[in-house]
Amino acid sequence: AQSVTQLGSHVSVSEGALVLLRCNYSSSVPPYLFWYVQYPNQGLQLLLKYTSAATLVKGINGFEAEFKKSETSFHLTKPSAHMSDAAEYFCAVSDRRGGADGLTFGKGTHLIIQP
Amino acid sequence: SAVISQKPSRDICQRGTSLTIQCQVDSQVTMMFWYRQQPGQSLTLIATANQGSEATYESGFVIDKFPISRPNLTFSTLTVSNMSPEDSSIYLCSGRTVTYEQYFGPGTRLTVT
Numbered sequence: 001a002q003s004v005t006q007l008g009s010h011v012s013v014s015e016g017a018l019v020l021l022r023c024n025y026s027s028s029v030p031p032y033l034f035w036y037v038q039y040p041n042q043g044l045q046l047l048l049k050y051t052s053a054a055t056l057v058k059g060i061n062g063f064e065a066e067f068k069k070s071e072t073s074f075h076l077t078k079p080s081a082h083m084s085d086a087a088e089y090f091c092a093v094s095d096r097r098g099g100a101d102g103l104t105f106g107k108g109t110h111l112i113i114q115p
Numbered sequence: 116s117a118v119i120s121q122k123p124s125r126d127i128c129q130r131g132t133s134l135t136i137q138c139q140v141d142s143q144v145t146m147m148f149w150y151r152q153q154p155g156q157s158l159t160l161i162a163t164a165n166q167g168s169e170a171t172y173e174s175g176f177v178i179d180k181f182p183i184s185r186p187n188l189t190f191s192t193l194t195v196s197n198m199s200p201e202d203s204s205i206y207l208c209s210g211r212t213v214t215y216e217q218y219f220g221p222g223t224r225l226t227v228t
Contacts (some may be wrong), residue, residue, distance in 0.1 A: 102160040
């Protein structure tokens with residue numbers, strides 16, 4: 001069975017500093033991986049996805065993530081945090097079972113931006 | 116990105132009643148799913164909505180409690196039956212495109228009293 005672990009339920013960074021949100025997955029086959037953002041009282045927005053093309057994936061709002069098979073990781077980064085980045089971030093995995101499966105989500109990381 | 120709408124956006128229901136949530140997706144979507152997000156928690160997959168046949172439920176979710184229909188490619192309903200306060204959650208519909216991107220509707224916030 002697949003699973004996702006997000007290290008750190010809360011991450012606090014200063015405005016302008018590097019953002020690093022960690023995600024490790026467990027899957028029997030190389031998975032598809034996703035990062036979503038959820039702003040307060042809003043739905044989920046897809047930030048980026050990995051589907052076995054380039055291992056470094058660029059997403060919206062300046063975020064990117066690198067797939068590292070040897071480390072079973074898919075960490076999300078942004079070079080310079082902005083106050084508007086404050087939100088809940090979810091990592092999710094799909095293990096490609098015939099392409100018909102839904103997503104398994106991590107518990108989420110709440111990103112706090114300090115002025 | 117795919118456009119996904121849900122209604123109602125929120126509801127307050129009494130214990131023992133049922134609520135049906137509707138989801139409409141655009142033509143980019145091939146697969147449809149239903150998720151639950153309990154207060155302050157992550158998302159959990161309830162089921163895959165299959166067109167014209169019974170939904171495929173995840174462990175811990177049963178058809179009698181969460182009947183799902185998908186009569187055509189772009190529409191699905193989820194019913195939460197015989198509700199109890201523990202069913203108070205946000206219920207989200209999602210649609211997946213051929214490029215494996217999965218988009219979510221705005222959710223239905225359900226409160227059971």
